[in-house]
Amino acid sequence: MQRRMLSKEDEATTGGEDIEVRREDQDKINRFSRLHQRELNLVEELKSKEKEKEDLEEVSTELELADEDTKIPYKIGDSFISLPPAEAQELLAESTQRLETGVSELEEKLSLLREEMDELKTMGDRRLDTAETSQQAVKGPDETAQVTLSRTHSALENDSSKNVDVELHQIGSRCQEQASENSRSRTRSCSRGSHGSKTVIEFNHDDPDDPHNWPFKKKAFIIAVGIVAVLNSTIGSSLSSGVMPQIATHFSVTNQEQLVLPTSIFLLGYVVGPLGWGPVSEAIGRYPILISSFSMYLLWMMASALAPTWAAFNVFRFLAGVCASCPISVVGGLFADVFNDLITRGRALAVFMASTCLGPVAGPIISGFLAPVSWNWPFWAGTIVAGASWVFLLITPETYGPVILKKRAQAIRKTTKQQVFAPIELEATNWGELLRTVLARPFRMLFFESLVLFCCLFQAYIYGLFYMFFFAYPIIYQGTYGFNAGEEGLAFLPIAVGSAISCAMYLGWDYVLRNAQQQRKPWSLKEENRRLPLACFGGPLFAVSLFWLGWAARPSVHWIVPILAGIPCGIGYLLIFMALLNYIVDAYADFAASALAAAACSRSLMGVVLPFAAKPLYNRLGVPWACSLLGFLCLLMCVIPFVFIKFGDQIRARSKWCQELARRREEAEGQKRQEGHTSSGTLPVAEHEV
Numbered sequence: 062m063q064r065r066m067l068s069k070e071d072e073a074t075t076g077g078e079d080i081e082v083r084r085e086d087q088d089k090i091n092r093f094s095r096l097h098q099r100e101l102n103l104v105e106e107l108k109s110k111e112k113e114k115e116d117l118e119e120v121s122t123e124l125e126l127a128d129e130d131t132k133i134p135y136k137i138g139d140s141f142i143s144l145p146p147a148e149a150q151e152l153l154a155e156s157t158q159r160l161e162t163g164v165s166e167l168e169e170k171l172s173l174l175r176e177e178m179d180e181l182k183t184m185g186d187r188r189l190d191t192a193e194t195s196q197q198a199v200k201g202p203d204e205t206a207q208v209t210l211s212r213t214h215s216a217l218e219n220d221s222s223k224n225v226d227v228e229l230h231q232i233g234s235r236c237q238e239q240a241s242e243n244s245r246s247r248t249r250s251c252s253r254g255s256h257g258s259k260t261v262i263e264f265n266h267d268d269p270d271d272p273h274n275w276p277f278k279k280k281a282f283i284i285a286v287g288i289v290a291v292l293n294s295t296i297g298s299s300l301s302s303g304v305m306p307q308i309a310t311h312f313s314v315t316n317q318e319q320l321v322l323p324t325s326i327f328l329l330g331y332v333v334g335p336l337g338w339g340p341v342s343e344a345i346g347r348y349p350i351l352i353s354s355f356s357m358y359l360l361w362m363m364a365s366a367l368a369p370t371w372a373a374f375n376v377f378r379f380l381a382g383v384c385a386s387c388p389i390s391v392v393g394g395l396f397a398d399v400f401n402d403l404i405t406r407g408r409a410l411a412v413f414m415a416s417t418c419l420g421p422v423a424g425p426i427i428s429g430f431l432a433p434v435s436w437n438w439p440f441w442a443g444t445i446v447a448g449a450s451w452v453f454l455l456i457t458p459e460t461y462g463p464v465i466l467k468k469r470a471q472a473i474r475k476t477t478k479q480q481v482f483a484p485i486e487l488e489a490t491n492w493g494e495l496l497r498t499v500l501a502r503p504f505r506m507l508f509f510e511s512l513v514l515f516c517c518l519f520q521a522y523i524y525g526l527f528y529m530f531f532f533a534y535p536i537i538y539q540g541t542y543g544f545n546a547g548e549e550g551l552a553f554l555p556i557a558v559g560s561a562i563s564c565a566m567y568l569g570w571d572y573v574l575r576n577a578q579q580q581r582k583p584w585s586l587k588e589e590n591r592r593l594p595l596a597c598f599g600g601p602l603f604a605v606s607l608f609w610l611g612w613a614a615r616p617s618v619h620w621i622v623p624i625l626a627g628i629p630c631g632i633g634y635l636l637i638f639m640a641l642l643n644y645i646v647d648a649y650a651d652f653a654a655s656a657l658a659a660a661a662c663s664r665s666l667m668g669v670v671l672p673f674a675a676k677p678l679y680n681r682l683g684v685p686w687a688c689s690l691l692g693f694l695c696l697l698m699c700v701i702p703f704v705f706i707k708f709g710d711q712i713r714a715r716s717k718w719c720q721e722l723a724r725r726r727e728e729a730e731g732q733k734r735q736e737g738h739t740s741s742g743t744l745p746v747a748e749h750e751v
Contacts, residue, residue, distance in 0.1 A: 086272070096178050097283060103171045110164050117160065120153055161729075167714070168360050209510060211476035218257060236344035260481045262470055264462065272460045272467070273401045279458075281397045284409055287395050288416045288459050289450045290355060290388035295420025296427070296446065296682045297385050298327050300439050301378070302531035303428030307436035312371040319371075321672050324377050324531060330382020335390040335658060342391050346464035347398065352454055353744050354387035359447045390661075398460035404575065407643075411567045414639055418560035418631060422553040425531060429550035500734035504657035511650060511712055512705070513656050516641045517663040518594075519698045523603060523637050524664035525671030532675035537610070537684055542620045559631020566632070589709040592644040593702040598635025600699035606691045611688025640702065648713060649722065 264271040301323035309320055342350040355747065361381035368374035392413060400406035428439035455475055466483035473481040506513045530553075538544040538552050577585035584590050609626035645656045679687045705712070713719040 075166040093178065093181050096174055100171065100174055100178070103167055103174065107164065107167050107171070110160060110167065113160055114164075117153060117157055120149070134286065139257035189489050213533040218485055234690045247626075259487070260479065260482060261484055261487065262466055262473075263484070264466065270465055272399045272462060272465070272748060273398060283395060283399050283457065283460060284412070286453050287388070287392040288413060291413065291416055292394055292420045292423075293355075293358070293443075293447050293450050294388045295417055295422045295614035297358070297381055297420075297443055298331075299324065299421040299424030299528075299531055300428050300443050303425040303550050304436055304439050306546075307432050308374075311436045312374065314371055317676055318673060321532065321675075324528065324668045325386070325672055326375050326379045327382035328528065328665050328668040330379050330384070331389070332662055332669070333384045334383040334386030335661050338387040339394070339658075342394065342461070343463075346459050346461045347395055348392055348457060348459040349393060350387060351395075351457070354384045355447070355454055357453055358384035358387075359444060359451060362440055362444045362447055366437040366444060368437075371744070387693075395460055398462065404571070406566060407571060411564050411571075411639060414642075415506065415560050415564035415631050415635060418635060419557050421527065421531075422557045423551035425553055426533075426547065429546035429548070432546050444699040446744075490545065502655040504716065506649075506656050507663065508660040510656075510716060510718060512716065513659055514707070515589065515647065515701045515705075516645055517660045519600075519639055519701050520638060520660055521667035522662040522694065522698055525667035526695075527673045528632060533679055533687075534670050536676070536679045537614045537623065538620070540739045541616060541684070542615050544620075553627065554625055556631040556634070557628030558636045559628040559633075561631075562628070562634035563632040563639070566636065567595065588647055588713070589706045590645070591647060592640045593706050593709075594640075595636045596644075596702035596704070597699075599640065601696070602629045603631075603633030603637065604695040604699060606633060607688045607692035609693060611685045611692070614688075644705070648709075649718060 064277060108633050176672060216744060231539065268274060271613060291655040305320050305323075308314070308323065314320060326599040338354065358381055361377050361384060364377040365374060368377055391412060396406055396409045400409060427442055431442055450509070459468075465487040470481045470486065481608070507517060508514065534549055534552055535546075538549045539546075574585060574591055606626045606629040609622050613626065614623040642657065642660065645660065649656045678690070680686075682690065
């Protein structure tokens with residue numbers, strides 16, 4: 062513990078024994094000050110419990126007056142759900158029991174703490190009596206000791222120790238300045254079994270190395286690099302769609318189903334890749350994963366252009382898809398690394414999701430116009446674009462905070478030989494548990510959580526249709542209007558326009574929602590009302606675009622009419638995705654990564670499978686009825702967000718994952734309060750040995 066140093070004049074005046082007396086008194090003052098602060102915190106927490114008790118009493122009163130058919134608003138975590146009286150009564154009983162247990166524990170802690178404070182007061186009184194007796198026999202230097210003891214007794218009696226707190230704050234400031242010169246980090250001392258005492262570093266709130274504190278220009282560069290990486294990935298997914306006749310001729314492929322493979326097998330890489338890229342990026346950092354995967358994507362794209370056989374070409378496409386899935390898996394985390402403000406992060410992610418529509422739209426245009434030159438020129442073009450983008454990735458800084466701290470700790474250990482570590486270095490990794498979590502939990506949530514299952518079903522169907530268009534559009538526009546491959550690729554542009562419009566709609570809805578939440582409007586407090594209205598609008602719009610496309614595409618109707626159906630298609634497509642993905646994140650919070658993994662896996666599988674049905678479906682039913690069949694199925698899916706708005710709160714109340722999440726939130730809030738009490742009752746962190 063840091064102690065105040067005595068001057069030489071004090072030492073000469075009081076003598077060695079008096080110095081020890083004053084030091085012991087100072088320790089008692091420090092200890093009493095900490096106990097007093099803990100007492101204040103416990104009292105505040107008891108008041109908070111009393112407020113919770115009053116809230117529960119209000120709910121109990123509503124239950125007594127409610128009819129059997131009346132829904133009772135009940136708060137779980139940060140949101141309200143409407144429950145039948147029986148379920149609300151059950152939750153009320155559980156909450157009341159937990160509250161009473163918490164109050165009893167707090168009262169017991171407060172009683173023990175006050176006993177310890179009384180003991181310190183008693184010791185101070187005894188020391189004061191001893192000092193007064195000594196004063197009668199000894200004059201001179203002992204007077205200083207007596208004054209010191211009197212001050213100690215006064216501080217204990219007044220039960221405040223304000224002057225002492227100021228003195229301790231000055232000591233802590235000096236220690237913090239000294240530690241800041243070494244590492245610009247907050248530090249804490251911890252014991253790790255046989256490793257002995259280690260110092261763990263963390264970011265200061267204003268640390269310039271913390272990605273959250275980077276200037277906006279640097280953050281904007283991160284957003285731009287993330288979007289460029291995703292554009293490359295998604296362009297590669299559809300690059301083969303406009304060049305299939307040339308590929309079939311070059312490799313002598315006559316089976317029509319096999320011609321779907323270059324696109325579908327690329328999307329199969331989207332199923333496999335995210336299972337590894339995300340967790341590994343949280344272990345070694347975003348930069349190594351992004352640069353290594355993008356470099357391999359560049360090589361496999363080049364290999365696709367040089368493929369000697371049909372089998373080799375498809376293998377290279379699969380490997381390119383695995384590497385291309387990395388930006389889609391990691392860029393969301395990249396934005397979370399640099400934006401701690403939820404509003405700004407949400408807007409950045411909206412722009413990012415809109416960009417994921419631009420890549421697949423650009424692929425058919427590039428391949429359509431380059432296909433007459435050679436079958437492999439589209440892949441050379443993809444290689445050139447990826448090579449130019451790779452330069453920007455090279456100069457991108459690491460954004461994952463724990464890895465930045467790890468590098469800082471390693472530098473300090475190398476230069477000072479001190480046992481300084483980052484938190485990530487001291488975390489024990491259980492690879493078996495990690496494997497079970499990565500692989501098992503997403504599928505458990507997919508099959509046993511109705512919210513996840515139906516959200517994934519809707520997204521997967523829409524995603525599969527999107528990639529089905531790459532094989533349906535040639536039938537529609539080349540067969541009906543005689544477009545060439547390049548012109549047919551341009552028919553996808555209205556979808557990109559629609560996705561840009563949907564991005565603006567999402568940002569506008571976000572503004573309306575924020576204002577409603579600030580005004581505490583009842584509709585904005587319900588979880589389902591925050592995101593799902595966008596899907597309720599986007600779903601029917603997507604279905605309308607299918608009917609529009611199917612019945613307008615005929616020689617007697619100008620080609621611009623069916624092409625314009627792409628605008629509502631793009632709007633509906635992106636609104637559905639943004640609404641359902643955000644709803645999953647809001648509903649499952651801590652388990653959102655697993656739920657999103659289930660969504661990514663299911664939609665990629667549908668993107669692999671559904672394109673195989675395009676040619677048989679359109680050749681057998683014709684364009685109007687093939688599009689109508691897909692539209693009717695879409696209308697069935699559109700019921701899902703409406704059902705969730707009506708019954709979503711009840712579904713979440715019965716979900717074991719949501720119940721576990723609510724329990725964790727309560728425990729986390731209690732733990733946070735407890736840690737706050739503990740830290741406020743101790744000396745400043747920088748006073749620990751560095």
